[in-house]
Amino acid sequence: MRLLKITFVKEADVEILKKHVCNTLKLRRKCELDRKNLIQFLMECDKQKEMLTDEAILSQVAGLFLASFDTPANLLAVLAYELAINQDIQDKLIKEVDEILKKCTNELSKTILVYLQLELGIVLPFLITETLRLWPTTTFxxxxxxxxxxxxxxxxxxxxxxxxxxxxxxxPIYALHRDPKYFPNPTKFDPERFADKNKEKIQPYTFIPFGIGPRGCIASRFALLETKVIIFHILSKFRIATVEETEMPFMLSKKSINAVSDSGPVLGLQMRKTQ
Ligand code: HEM
Structure with a gap:
């Protein structure tokens, strides 16, 4: 990679992050500030083990930044795309959103979080799971x-x-998820694959959007909840639709090792009538 000068992140972006992390480290050390956050935690590891250089702290921060922002953002983008091109599925989901909203007396509140967390929503969890199968951001x-x-x-x-x-x-996460041996008709977006009656057909270790084992994603539950909350908020007010600029079929970027699109997807929001 060094030889061919291939980088995952733009040099200018690295510089911005480097500047912020180095300035923060300097300030914390100089003023002996104690904040309960990632940088502080990494500085404390540094004290205990004497092995974390500033460069290692920077790469941990950069790693967490990449792992935590891009992945849920992309999941949300492809989920919105699938909802836009599968209006019948979106109808079911909107019905579900409205039902949960009614139960919570129309307030987007903590109660909704509880409903979503307990997976009382039936349609949404399958939809997210199938989106993660068809479009796993992390391809390997x-x-x-x-x-x-x-x-x-x-x-x-x-x-x-x-x-x-x-x-x-x-x-090869992406390849496993699209292998017809494990997922018949693999390019079809079919949330029913994950419905209770079909769950048993999925072979262990063939569906691994968050990796697997002790080094699997540390934040899979958080990411799923975050996605549910955002899509819930959007659909309580809007319907997601394709527009003239929407690229169909969805094309993956050739420049990224992640399964992301270069330009979007570009989608439209239509205001829903208030309930
Ligand atoms: C839809 C969202 C997400 C997806 C699809 C995803 C996917 C993944 C995958 C495939 C791995 C590699 C796991 C393995 O090798 O077994 C991973 C690791 C990781 N993820 Fe996520 N992730 C998501 C969200 C997040 C978020 C929101 C955070 C942080 C707040 C996060 C933090 C991490 C970290 C720190 C690791 C490395 C864990 C380790 O090496 O022990 N991820 N993630």
């Missing part, structure tokens, strides 16, 4: 082997594969 993840291991052949044509310590693996 990786692991490194810490123990030697022999992968046994599954078919006659395969040979055993010895995995040495230090071997890197790429786990």
């Amino acid at each position: 993840t990786d692991r490194v082997s810490v123990k030697p291991y022999m992968i046994q052949p599954k078919t006659e044509n395969e040979k055993p594969l010895q995995v040495d310590v230090g071997t890197y693996f790429w786990l």
Whole structure:
């Protein structure tokens, strides 16, 4: 990557983040400020283990920034797109939103959070899950082997594969999610796949939008709740629609390692009649 000068993030953006993090570190050290946030936490790790350089702190901040903003934003974007092109599904969801709203006496309040968290909404969770299947923002993840291991052949044509310590693996999330062996008719947006009656058909470890195991996403529940709350707020007032500029079918960027679009998707909002 260095040789070919390929970067994930624009140099100018790195500079902005670097400036903020370095200034904050300097100020905190100089004035011995104590704030309960990420930078403070990383500075305290620094004190205990004497191993976090300023560069390491910066890369942790940048990593969390990338992991936490882009992914839910993209999920919301593709979910909105799917709702715009599947108006029948949006109708069902709007009905559900209105029902929950009625129960909460028309107030977008804490009670709604509780309803959404308890997954009382039936349509919304399946919709989000299917969106994560068809459009997993993180297209792959990786692991490194810490123990030697022999992968046994599954078919006659395969040979055993010895995995040495230090071997890197790429786990192809996007490819698994679109493999017809695991998800028949994989390009079809079909939230019913995740309905209770079909759940059992999904093979373990084939649906991994948040990764898996002890190093899986730390914030999957937060991300799901955040998405539910935002879509709930939008649909309580608007209907999401395609407009002239909406690119159909949805095209993924060729410049990103994530499954994101370059230009949008561009969508429209139509004000709904107040309930
Ligand atoms: C829809 C939203 C999100 C998706 C699809 C997503 C997806 C992922 C994936 C696939 C991984 C790799 C897991 C693995 O290798 O097993 C990951 C890791 C991570 N995610 Fe998320 N993520 C989302 C939201 C967030 C948010 C909101 C935050 C923070 C507030 C966050 C923080 C992290 C962190 C810190 C890691 C690294 C965990 C580790 O290495 O131990 N993610 N995420």
